[in-house]
Every structure is written in C-alpha cells, then in structure tokens.
Amino acid sequence: MSIKEELKTIICDLSYEEREVTLASGRKSNFYFDGKQTTLHARGGLLVGQAFWEEVKQFGEPIDGVGGLTLGADPIATATSIAAQLEGVNLHAFIIRKEPKGHGTGQWLEGRKNLPPGSKVVIVEDVTTTGGSSMKAVERARAEGLEVVGIVTLVDREEGAREAIEGAGEILRTVFTKSEVVG
Secondary structure (H helix, E strand, O other): OOHHHHHHHHHHHHHEEOOOEEOOOOOEEOOEEOHHHHHOOHHHHHHHHHHHHHHHHOOOOOOOEEEEEOOOHHHHHHHHHHHHHHOOOOOEEEEEOOOOOOOOOOOOEEOHHHOOOOOEEEEEEEEEOOOHHHHHHHHHHHHOOOEEEEEEEEEEOOOOHHHHHHHOOOOEEEEEEHHHHHO
C-alpha cells in the first residue's frame, strides 16, 4: 500500500465525521475533517510527514522551513521536517502564534533562529475551507521577513480555499481533496 493510500485510510477512519459543526470560518457544515486525529496518530503522523515532504519537493527549489498557524500546523511541520531530515535535507519547522508571546521577546514566530530573514518557507495546514487561516499564516510569515513559496494542506474541503488562495497569487498544493477522500 502506498503512503497516500494508507494515509487516506487513516483519515477516513479517524478524521472524517458526518455531523453538524461550525467551522473556523463561521460556516455551518454537515461534515467535518478533524485533521489532528490523523496528524497526532503515530502512524498517521509519520505518513503525513512523508506526504507533505513529497509535496514540498514539488515547489522545485530549496525550501528552508515549513510551518503555519498553531495548532493545526504544529504536528505537520514537525513531521515534515523529520521526513526531510531522514533524506539528509535541513527543513526547519516553525510555529506561528495566534497572538504574540505575552512575555520574554513577545515574538509571533517560534523557531525564528533557524530561519533568518529571506528564508524560503512553505505554509502547512491540516484542513482548508475558505483559505482564511492559510492567508493569515502567509501574511504573518511575510511580516517576519520570510519568503513564502506556497501552501500545502492535508485536505482541501473544496469550498473556496483554492480559488481564494490562488486569487491572492499564492500556490496551493493538496495532499487530498474532499472528493478524493470521501467521493
């Protein structure tokens, strides 16, 4: 079984639910992808790291870091960084806080010392709906002096994220779309 086939099985078993929920965008939906159930699963996390590393390589240039908004991006960035390191590539993980640290340096970005200004990075996310969270991460990373090359998501719910992200001039790569996972 391929990495993606096995990962899809874990997503279907652990992350996909049919029930009414309110999404981060404020929209109501009758289905939900809880990406963290897969990204925090021992085997799922390994497969996520490998799948994201394959997507990051598709940008065709050396990438210095991967990260995004806490909490969804945290396990993905770490797993992707480890998958790259297993191939001998230094790909540092970083975390963007939802608000600046309330003490010490007051920083927005964790892992800063590994990524000097001008570092090329990819934003990672577990699930995209409208693209709003991804675009917030892009804006914050750029404000920190990083060069954002693109965005990779585990599952695109196919509800406007691609159009919004690409409409803003960004590149979106997906490991899966909703239709690829549940038809």
